[in-house]
Amino acid sequence: MDERLKRESMKLKFDELKKIYGDNVYKDEILSKYSWFNLGGPSEIFFRPNSVAQLSSFLREVKKINKKITILGAGSNTLIRDSGVNGVTIKLGSKFSFLNLINDDTIHAGAATLDKNISNFARDNSLSNFEFLSCIPGSLGGGIVMNSGCYKNEISKILVSVEVIDSNGKIFEIEKNKINFFYRGCDLPDNLIILSAKLKGFKLDKSKIENKQNEFINKKKDSQPSQIKTCGSTFKNTKNFKAWELIKKSNCDKMFVGEAKISPKHCNFFVNEGNAKASEIEQLINKTKEKVFEKTGINLELEIKIIGER
Ligand SMILES: Cc1cc2nc3c(=O)[nH]c(=O)nc-3n(C[C@H](O)[C@H](O)[C@H](O)COP(=O)(O)OP(=O)(O)OC[C@H]3O[C@@H](n4cnc5c(N)ncnc54)[C@H](O)[C@@H]3O)c2cc1C
The missing domain is CATH 3.30.43.10 (Uridine Diphospho-n-acetylenolpyruvylglucosamine Reductase, domain 2)
Known part of the structure; x- marks a missing residue:
């Protein structure tokens, strides 16, 4: 045509x-x-x-x-x-952002609910296990697809089931044990949209939960940049090395393409300094991958998703 x-x-x-x-x-x-x-x-x-x-x-x-x-x-x-x-x-619009306590230890949350809001809702209901979500900036849907986590926690550990809709508009629930979760991913088919999920915690004193949240938030503040245009860790860690170690070892940490830069505070965080193009971030990603491979023989795998037309 x-x-x-x-x-x-x-x-x-x-x-x-x-x-x-x-x-x-x-x-x-x-x-x-x-x-x-x-x-x-x-x-x-x-x-x-x-x-x-x-x-x-x-x-x-x-x-x-x-x-x-x-x-x-x-x-x-x-x-x-x-x-x-x-x-x-x-x-998903705001109607997909909701939080309900469905029994003593289980939360039902909409897929568009921000992780931080889930963590605070759990704290307000004296439910522990959700503290790590206070420092992940995504939504529940993205968190499940990515199996997001930090400090030895990840979403799959607190998940009970997900409610999804397929490309025919059919809605159904999938139990957690039917999904294969791995480091920063899972095998949910691409044609499913997550609508909501049930997440399970355990009862704990509110102040203890708050302390844990603050501990995680402060740890993050110390080790990662904030208030910048980034998508967090660009590459996945490998079995034996942190991605930032490999990037530093390969002398990539000061590389840049236009206004696409690497954060001086955490060299696995790639940053739009203000006027970068997406193509410049992508070029910086590819240059880093090549240099790390040349220097260490290790093929870094992307953690971030890249979408759109070339
Ligand atoms: C400053 C910063 C710090 C970060 N720290 C961490 C961290 O500590 N640990 C960590 O794991 N990640 C971290 N991240 C990465 C990111 O926050 C997580 O991967 C987050 O869970 C992504 O959620 P999102 O809603 O933003 O997903 P998006 O980026 O919007 O999407 C990610 C993927 O999920 C899919 N998706 C999203 N919603 C749905 C849905 N409803 N149904 C089906 N598919 C869907 C998308 O299609 C895409 O494939 C960080 C990012 C930043 C910017």
Whole structure:
């Protein structure tokens, strides 16, 4: 199909979705504000559902027009390319951010709920196990997909089950033991959107929980930069080495490309100093990977996700 026909057919498809979903669907939404790097081009179609029923209906419509779907959480682990994202980008709206105590030790939380809010809700209900979430800046959905964690904790250890929706709009629950979790990932299929999850803790004195939260937050403040445009650790640690050790050993820690830099406080944190392009962050990532491989023979694996068109 030539470019003009493609554009016209795309416009028709968008107009159909706009008629049904009104203000919840946008065209060419600039994604930079949805990523912690503050980078990224437009999304061909951007959708913020305000209910599960609306999301389910939307997924069925999208299936008819055969568009690729990308899910964004809080964008604290995602570099979005400058050319933007083709197809449909879905970001769960505020109705997907909720917290309920369903019995003495179990919380039911919406996938868009921020980790920090889960941690504070658990503390307010005298539930321990959630303290580490106070220093991870993402949402619950992203945390489960990434199996996020710190200081020997990770989300899979407190997870009971997840509620998901598939590309046909069908909703079901998956028990934790049906999912294979590993360091910074899990095998949940890409076509599933997490809607909510149940998480389990244990009863503990509120003040003890608060102390633990503060201990983690202070540890992070001492070792990692804050108030910068970053997505945290860029590469995964290897079995035997921390990624930052390999980066330092390979003399990459002072490298930069334009305004894409490496944090002097933690050299696995890559930073948009203000006016970097996503392509510059990606070039810096690739240069670092190459140099570390040349120097150590180790192939660093990305922890952050890179999405969008090249
Ligand atoms: C300063 C800083 C410190 C950090 N420290 C840590 C740390 O200590 N430990 C750690 O593990 N991480 C850390 N991170 C990385 C990041 O916060 C985590 O990976 C976080 O869990 C990502 O959540 P998110 O909602 O931002 O996900 P996003 O970046 O939006 O998405 C990550 C992945 O999850 C998928 N996803 C998101 N929501 C859903 C959903 N509802 N359904 C299906 N898929 C979904 C996306 O498609 C993508 O593949 C840090 C990041 C920053 C910026």
